[in-house]
Amino acid sequence: MNIIINNVVTKTTPAAPRHAPEWISQFPALAGVGDPTWMGIARRARELVIPAGTEIFREGGDWKQFLFVTAGTLRIYKAFENGRELVLYRVNSGEVCCLTATVLLGGGLYTANGIAEVETRVAALAVRDFRDAFNRSEGFRNFICTSLGRRFEDLVALLEAVTMRHIDVRLARWLINRRDAGGRIDASHRELARELGTAREVISRHLKDFESRGWVGLGRKHIEIIDPASLQALALG
Numbered sequence: 001m002n003i004i005i006n007n008v009v010t011k012t013t014p015a016a017p018r019h020a021p022e023w024i025s026q027f028p029a030l031a032g033v034g035d036p037t038w039m040g041i042a043r044r045a046r047e048l049v050i051p052a053g054t055e056i057f058r059e060g061g062d063w064k065q066f067l068f069v070t071a072g073t074l075r076i077y078k079a080f081e082n083g084r085e086l087v088l089y090r091v092n093s094g095e096v097c098c099l100t101a102t103v104l105l106g107g108g109l110y111t112a113n114g115i116a117e118v119e120t121r122v123a124a125l126a127v128r129d130f131r132d133a134f135n136r137s138e139g140f141r142n143f144i145c146t147s148l149g150r151r152f153e154d155l156v157a158l159l160e161a162v163t164m165r166h167i168d169v170r171l172a173r174w175l176i177n178r179r180d181a182g183g184r185i186d187a188s189h190r191e192l193a194r195e196l197g198t199a200r201e202v203i204s205r206h207l208k209d210f211e212s213r214g215w216v217g218l219g220r221k222h223i224e225i226i227d228p229a230s231l232q233a234l235a236l237g
Helices: 020-024 038-044 098-106 129-134 139-164 165-179 189-196 200-211 228-236
Strands: 002-005 008-011 046-050 056-058 066-070 073-077 085-092 112-117 120-126 218-219 224-225
Touching: 008 046, 020 066, 038 066, 038 129, 038 139, 066 073, 066 098, 066 129, 085 139, 085 189, 098 139, 120 129, 129 139, 139 165, 165 200, 165 224, 165 228, 189 200, 200 218
Parallel strands: none
Antiparallel strands: 002 008, 046 120, 056 112, 066 120, 073 085, 073 112, 218 224
């Protein structure tokens, strides 16, 4: 069976009729919730494949489903009138979008945008089922509240970084945290600007400074970390 999300045809897979659906195994905190209310609702979730680049929701819009990400990544970001973007958080496998939870529970419209960064698999609950599970299943309600609390802590840390730390410190920290095992980061200056909520020119200027110090090597859409100790010292400063 196929359904359509924002004009994109997505695949659905029927859940197991009697036991907990397999997708719940990606959510350890939910795997132990076995009350009949949650089990019945979980079996009604539709498993979808969302193509990379699909817009999940847009600021000022509403949404009719609650998504459990079982594979892939959703990027939640804020877009500003000057064309800049700021990544608020990502929803990875085993996580849920807390902004969606607050919209569905409190009403109102989205205050940010959501997009599938890569092909993403999800289990989708209808709004009525989400609210029913939240009201009637203590285990599910605890899972949502815990998820909201952790995400709130992340957003407070982001707010502190944006308002209290200089961009060179934030950039150094981002590079240290995102490097692969070989010390490489595949990202353009524009993508870094979007991640850090600043202008591409600002990122380019600081990267050139890092390069002149011998901390990084710059290539086309990639960065090599040459002196991680110096970057780490700046990130901690």
